[in-house]
Amino acid sequence: MKRIVVLVLAVASGVVAATATAFAVGGAEQADVGGISNAGVPVDVAQLSPHAIEGLQRAGGTGTLNRLGERAGTTFFAGSSFAEGRFCFATADAGGRGPVTFALVACQGAEGVFPSADAPLADFSPRRGNDPVNPADEVVQILRLVGFAADGVEQVGVVAVDGSVFTTPVVNNIYASNDVPATPARAIVALDSDGKTIHTVDLVSS
Amino acid sequence: MTKRIVLLVVTVLLLTAGSAAAGVNVYYGYNYLSSTLPNDQCAPYVGRACDGYNYWDESRIAKNSGDVIRLGFQDTGGGFYYLDFGSGYNGTEIQLTRGAVGAPSYQRTYCKYQSGNSSYVQCKSYIA
Numbered sequence: 149m150k151r152i153v154v155l156v157l158a159v160a161s162g163v164v165a166a167t168a169t170a171f172a173v174g175g176a177e178q179a180d181v182g183g184i185s186n187a188g189v190p191v192d193v194a195q196l197s198p199h200a201i202e203g204l205q206r207a208g209g210t211g212t213l214n215r216l217g218e219r220a221g222t223t224f225f226a227g228s229s230f231a232e233g234r235f236c237f238a239t240a241d242a243g244g245r246g247p248v249t250f251a252l253v254a255c256q257g258a259e260g261v262f263p264s265a266d267a268p269l270a271d272f273s274p275r276r277g278n279d280p281v282n283p284a285d286e287v288v289q290i291l292r293l294v295g296f297a298a299d300g301v302e303q304v305g306v307v308a309v310d311g312s313v314f315t316t317p318v319v320n321n322i323y324a325s326n327d328v329p330a331t332p333a334r335a336i337v338a339l340d341s342d343g344k345t346i347h348t349v350d351l352v353s354s
Numbered sequence: 355m356t357k358r359i360v361l362l363v364v365t366v367l368l369l370t371a372g373s374a375a376a377g378v379n380v381y382y383g384y385n386y387l388s389s390t391l392p393n394d395q396c397a398p399y400v401g402r403a404c405d406g407y408n409y410w411d412e413s414r415i416a417k418n419s420g421d422v423i424r425l426g427f428q429d430t431g432g433g434f435y436y437l438d439f440g441s442g443y444n445g446t447e448i449q450l451t452r453g454a455v456g457a458p459s460y461q462r463t464y465c466k467y468q469s470g471n472s473s474y475v476q477c478k479s480y481i482a
Contacts, residue, residue: 199482208446231445239454251454252437257445272437274455279424279434279466281399291435291456 184263185299186320188214188226197247200238208255209236218242219324222251222294229255235262237270237296263298268338268347271295271304273328275351283353290333290351293325301346303339308332315339377481381405384416387423387465388472402466404428405479412480413463415439416447421470425450425477427457428464435461438468449480 191213193201204213204227213227213236225238234256240248252272261267272295277288290306297304297318304323305315309332316325338347382395382403389401396404407430415425417439425448426436435457439448452461465477 203449206447207449229446241453250449251451252449254439254443254448255446256442259444260442262442267442272454274435275426275437276433276435276456278432279428279436 184226184296184321186216186322188216191215191225191248195248197249200240200248200250200253203250203253204236204238204255207236207253208257209253213238216296217320217322219319219322220292220326222324223248224296224322224324225250226296229257229260231256231258231260234258234260235270235296237272239272239294262296265346268298268301269295269304269336269349270297271336271349273306273336286352287332288334288351289330290328290336293323293328293336295323297321297323297338300340301338302341303343305337305339306333307335307337309334313337377411378414379405379479381463381477381479382465383476384418384474385476386472387420387467387475389467391467391472396464396466399466402464403477404464405462405477407460407462408479409459409481410452410461410463410479411482412449412451413465414447414449414478414480415465416476416478417443417445418474419444419471420473420475422468423473423475424464424466424468426455426464427452427461429458429461434464436464441470444473 208230209227210230213225216224216226221242223240223242227236229236236255238250239252240250262270273293274291275288276291280286293316301318303315303317305313306328307313314329316323334352336349337345340346392403393400396402413425413427422438422440424436424438428434435455463479
């Protein structure tokens with residue numbers, strides 16, 4: 149009887165220990181979050197809900213998670229993916245109380261290319277559309293701007309179908325805005341310090 | 355004595371398994387999302403899979419390969435709330451809450467082929 153109880157407890161404590169080891173780190177590996185200059189602040193596992201920890205593990209997070217900042221009601225986190233040198237991204241409601249629960253969790257795999265000239269944005273701006281059978285009929289609206297930007301991206305914009313552009317500044321490699329006009333959009337763009345478009349995310353088929 | 359021990363162990367295992375799987379519904383895959391697959395899982399759409407209408411909290415996808423897929427929610431009025439994910443997220447599982455994309459509380463989750471090479475995926479819904 150004692151042996152079985154010890155075995156059950158050992159298995160249970162092993163699970164807890166493994167979880168704590170995987171996500172209690174942060175500061176020591178902060179350099180792994182490099183590639184964007186905002187290294188953020190290490191997050192202690194005690195700040196995360198069990199659901200958030202499970203989600204990060206399922207997504208492929210391996211050890212570090214740093215809080216990059218807060219914008220327009222969203223808290224931004226970045227950590228290291230199982231794929232060497234790649235990022236995990238997470239966002240949460242900045243107004244949430246108690247342990248952090250994530251709104252979104254996504255980790256890059258080995259083919260992840262953010263941050264780079266080819267992928268200066270990790271954009272998670274929610275889209276609302278008709279998502280039709282025929283892509284040519286697609287109508288998309290950006291509900292909010294939310295995302296991570298590489299060094300060198302000064303603004304992120306939404307290009308409306310009528311050609312007008314709404315922009316929001318990138319501060320410390322993150323951007324967010326709740327003020328995007330409720331009009332059909334055709335692209336999200338990354339702009340440099342000269343206001344030049346350096347990357348375009350098409351939202352509809354051209 | 356032995357029966358009590360067996361009962362204890364079985365109870366622990368059931369509780370553990372129950373909590374791990376609680377609220378998760380796999381509605382597609384593992385299988386390919388392509389321009390032709392699935393062709394009957396979310397009629398009238400082809401290349402799209404969806405769950406039933408419910409109060410889902412999260413839309414998830416385990417993406418093993420391929421190019422761009424779309425993940426999100428569909429409301430009862432024909433509105434879709436989503437994000438697109440490309441090959442950079444292969445080998446991972448992505449999860450979105452309905453709040454992350456502004457979807458209403460009553461909706462259905464969906465995943466679909468968007469562009470490029472077909473993706474080998476498993477699509478799931480979750481209720482807390």
